[in-house]
Amino acid sequence: MQVSSFSLKATLLVAGLTIATSAFAVDITGAGATFPYPIYAKWAESYNVKTGVKLNYQSIGSGGGIKQITNKTVDFGASDKPLTPEALEKAGLIQFPAVVGGVVPVVNIPGIADGQLRLTGEVLADIFLKKITKWNDPAIKSLNPSLALPDSAITVVHRSDGSGTTFVFANYLTKVSKEWSSKVGADTSVAWPTGVGGKGNEGVASYAQRIKGSIGYVEYAFAKQNNLPAVTLQNSEGEFVKPSIESFQSAAKYAKWESAPGFYEILTNEPGKTTWPISGATFILMHKIQDKPENGAEVLKFFDWAYTNGSLMAKALDYVPMPESVVKLIETSWKNNLKSKDGAAVWTK
Amino acid sequence: MTNAGGEAYLSPASLLNEPTIIRESTSMSSIMQSKNMGARLDKLFRGTTMFFAFLVFILLLGIIVTLFVGSLPALKAFGPAFFTSDAWNPVEIQFGGLVPIYGTFITALIAMVIGIPVSFGIAIFITELSPTWLKRPIGIAIELLAGIPSIIYGMWGLFVFAPLFADHVQPWINDNLGALPVIGQVFQGPPMGIGMLTAGFILAIMVIPFTSSVMRDVFEIVPTMLKESAYGLGATTWEVVWNVVLPYTKTGVVGGIMLGLGRALGETMAVTFVIGNAHELSASLMMPGNTISSALANEFTEAVGDIYTSSLITLGLTLFVITFVVLAIAKLLLIRLSMREGKQS
Numbered sequence: 093m094q095v096s097s098f099s100l101k102a103t104l105l106v107a108g109l110t111i112a113t114s115a116f117a118v119d120i121t122g123a124g125a126t127f128p129y130p131i132y133a134k135w136a137e138s139y140n141v142k143t144g145v146k147l148n149y150q151s152i153g154s155g156g157g158i159k160q161i162t163n164k165t166v167d168f169g170a171s172d173k174p175l176t177p178e179a180l181e182k183a184g185l186i187q188f189p190a191v192v193g194g195v196v197p198v199v200n201i202p203g204i205a206d207g208q209l210r211l212t213g214e215v216l217a218d219i220f221l222k223k224i225t226k227w228n229d230p231a232i233k234s235l236n237p238s239l240a241l242p243d244s245a246i247t248v249v250h251r252s253d254g255s256g257t258t259f260v261f262a263n264y265l266t267k268v269s270k271e272w273s274s275k276v277g278a279d280t281s282v283a284w285p286t287g288v289g290g291k292g293n294e295g296v297a298s299y300a301q302r303i304k305g306s307i308g309y310v311e312y313a314f315a316k317q318n319n320l321p322a323v324t325l326q327n328s329e330g331e332f333v334k335p336s337i338e339s340f341q342s343a344a345k346y347a348k349w350e351s352a353p354g355f356y357e358i359l360t361n362e363p364g365k366t367t368w369p370i371s372g373a374t375f376i377l378m379h380k381i382q383d384k385p386e387n388g389a390e391v392l393k394f395f396d397w398a399y400t401n402g403s404l405m406a407k408a409l410d411y412v413p414m415p416e417s418v419v420k421l422i423e424t425s426w427k428n429n430l431k432s433k434d435g436a437a438v439w440t441k
Numbered sequence: 442m443t444n445a446g447g448e449a450y451l452s453p454a455s456l457l458n459e460p461t462i463i464r465e466s467t468s469m470s471s472i473m474q475s476k477n478m479g480a481r482l483d484k485l486f487r488g489t490t491m492f493f494a495f496l497v498f499i500l501l502l503g504i505i506v507t508l509f510v511g512s513l514p515a516l517k518a519f520g521p522a523f524f525t526s527d528a529w530n531p532v533e534i535q536f537g538g539l540v541p542i543y544g545t546f547i548t549a550l551i552a553m554v555i556g557i558p559v560s561f562g563i564a565i566f567i568t569e570l571s572p573t574w575l576k577r578p579i580g581i582a583i584e585l586l587a588g589i590p591s592i593i594y595g596m597w598g599l600f601v602f603a604p605l606f607a608d609h610v611q612p613w614i615n616d617n618l619g620a621l622p623v624i625g626q627v628f629q630g631p632p633m634g635i636g637m638l639t640a641g642f643i644l645a646i647m648v649i650p651f652t653s654s655v656m657r658d659v660f661e662i663v664p665t666m667l668k669e670s671a672y673g674l675g676a677t678t679w680e681v682v683w684n685v686v687l688p689y690t691k692t693g694v695v696g697g698i699m700l701g702l703g704r705a706l707g708e709t710m711a712v713t714f715v716i717g718n719a720h721e722l723s724a725s726l727m728m729p730g731n732t733i734s735s736a737l738a739n740e741f742t743e744a745v746g747d748i749y750t751s752s753l754i755t756l757g758l759t760l761f762v763i764t765f766v767v768l769a770i771a772k773l774l775l776i777r778l779s780m781r782e783g784k785q786s
Contacts, residue, residue, distance in 0.1 A: 152742060153742035153743045154745070155742065155744055155745040155750075245631060247631065252718030252719075253742065254740055254743025279531050280531070281531045281743070283720070284719065286721075287719060288635060288718065288719055289719050289739070290718065291738070298600075299635065302599070302635070303633050303634075
């Protein structure tokens with residue numbers, strides 16, 4: 093009895109101490125997009141080791157992230173789809189890009205390997221519009237004279253859940269096809285003219301692998317890790333490009349962030365000879381007026397650290413870190429736009 | 442309980458000789474006290490259990506109210522046309538529930554068409570025909586099937602069943618059933634291995650353990666004397682099953698079928714894996730479709746905007762109403778069956 097009550101007291105004491113110590117450091121909370129979750133988690137882990145600051149990120153989806161930051165239940169929200177400058181103004185938020193990812197069309201055609209099939213944006217849109225329904229359609233054949241394309245039906249595979257990946261992909265199609273932009277448009281989920289829906293990147297990938305003659309779209313990291321045969325796409329300067337970290341970074345570099353209010357910039361069909369045409373950044377949302385400026389400052393410190401020290405970690409997970417020039421723009425925006433209640437700047441570095 | 446406690450207290454006191462009277466008087470009052478305590482405890486116990494029971498009502502009411510309030514924006518925006526429209530366009534904020542509602546009914550129907558005869562066969566085999574040593578292994582296997590989480594069925598359906606179905610079954614269906622006039626188009630479609638027919642098959646497999654174990658249990662309670670008498674009169678096994686076992690157990694059988702139907706209507710993960718998740722209305726069972734629960738599972742997390750979320754909640758409310766109606770019909774059926782039984786006897 094004696095011993096056990098002593099050990100009980102000891103446990104309570106230890107528990108009390110841990111609570112006491114963890115109360116000293118400011119813990120930051122965020123919620124939102126699922127796509128960047130792996131890299132945020134990786135950054136958070138290393139940052140915690142270095143500074144003792146804990147980041148609690150819930151990957152509940154972009155929609156949930158926007159709701160939570162609007163209700164001020166978290167220190168920052170995360171969304172794959174940028175909010176329009178008007179929406180930001182209305183909610184009193186600012187946004188900035190955290191990492192860039194690429195969206196890659198993948199195919200399952202017997203005998204065709206990664207990067208062999210060449211498509212233009214217009215042909216890609218026509219396939220997803222159900223206007224091109226066979227792989228040996230003249231429009232595809234003329235782009236690939238050397239490939240033996242089968243006389244088989246094309247099955248389109250798309251996302252069944254709402255997703256920033258869908259938004260970026262559909263946004264690209266609106267830029268390259270008038271018909272797509274008038275008939276379908278772009279959002280995190282759209283009314284697909286044809287095809288089957290898979291839940292998540294893994295759902296699309298497993299359908300694409302299962303159905304012969306299919307074409308789908310997934311995050312680059314996912315295509316690479318699963319060795320899915322990607323398509324070579326023509327970019328806005330007429331070059332055929334393969335998806336790679338460099339070609340996404342080129343899109344981020346050529347994007348006109350300076351002239352985009354609230355960083356409302358979707359990296360599709362960007363200029364640059366080496367640019368992959370379907371890229372997109374994932375965004376962080378914060379309130380302009382910080383009720384708890386010390387928490388806000390911790391969030392900014394975390395992302396500042398991630399921009400400068402997190403590039404290798406990002407690349408290891410097949411995310412594209414923000415180019416240095418863009419990071420400068422982001423930190424200027426922090427300085428100018430984020431204020432505490434009494435008007436003092438939150439970011440003072 | 443209180444009596445026993447009182448006596449236990451009293452007996453050692455009465456064993457002591459000297460201050461018996463005083464002791465007894467105190468013990469008497471303590472009996473009274475403990476009786477009082479017991480009554481209070483009883484009341485408390487009654488109150489607590491009643492609270493737990495009423496909690497069910499409160500929860501049910503809370504869920505209905507939440508679903509209803511949540512679905513108001515969509516119902517206001519689209520009106521009753523929500524249930525007849527096949528639009529599902531998040532870009533233009535146009536939503537209708539026809540495709541998922543249709544998919545829910547069709548997949549459940551396929552599951553029932555396949556599941557009921559198979560379950561019936563399993564139950565009859567176990568109770569009437571199987572050698573004794575085989576009864577237990579089959580019974581245990583069915584219970585194990587019932588215990589498998591639905592996501593496992595989904596993964597198995599997508600990775601194992603769908604490719605086999607696409608390569609070996611669907612081409613045959615296309616060539617034979619698809620060639621039939623009129624109903625042929627129901628069976629025509631690309632052999633993808635996923636779609637409403639696959640979802641129906643997987644649901645059937647998931648429903649079978651439930652339905653068949655209920656059927657087996659009710660078949661087992663048929664008095665042996667009844668069956669033996671029928672056999673004695675020269676009835677075949679089939680005649681015994683059809684004319685003795687089934688009439689005796691029909692309420693239980695209907696209950697088992699309804700249990701299965703309830704599962705088929707609400708099943709989420711397994712269906713989401715294999716149905717193809719497309720908001721497209723097509724006559725063909727080979728084409729991808731959607732059910733209410735799979736639409737919810739797919740789209741709820743990333744649904745942005747009030748009308749979109751509200752439309753999904755309206756779908757949830759619809760599923761709730763459908764399940765409620767199915768249960769109500771089942772209850773009515775059971776009441777009518779038992780009334781008829783009363784008249785016959």
